[in-house]
Amino acid sequence: MKLNWKLRFKNKATLTAIVATALLLAQQLGLKLPDNINDVANTALTLLVLLGVVSDPTTAGVSDSDRAMTYTEPK
Incomplete structure (x- = not known):
């Protein structure tokens, strides 16, 4: 699985999904967080998954395309 991680971490929606997932993981591990x-x-x-932000629907499988691997800024 080849991903252009530098480019993905520049995307605010991807960062939001990572933070939300980390909070969900903390909840699943039993850490007490405020309910809100x-x-x-x-x-x-859930909203980001529904919008397709977490996975890139423009590529086959889960890897980035060769062209996307050369990007330094989102196109």
């Missing part, structure tokens, strides 16, 4: 933080993280992650 859990609810916001779960809702944000």
Whole structure:
């Protein structure tokens, strides 16, 4: 699986999805977080998944295309 991680981390939606997923993981591991933080993280992650932000629908499989690997800024 080849991904252009530098480019992905420049995307605010991807960063939001990573933070929401980290909060969800903390919740699953039993860490006590305020209920409103859990609810916001779960809702944000669900919305981003529905919008297709977490996975890139423009490539086959889960890897980035060779062209996307050369990007330094989102196109």
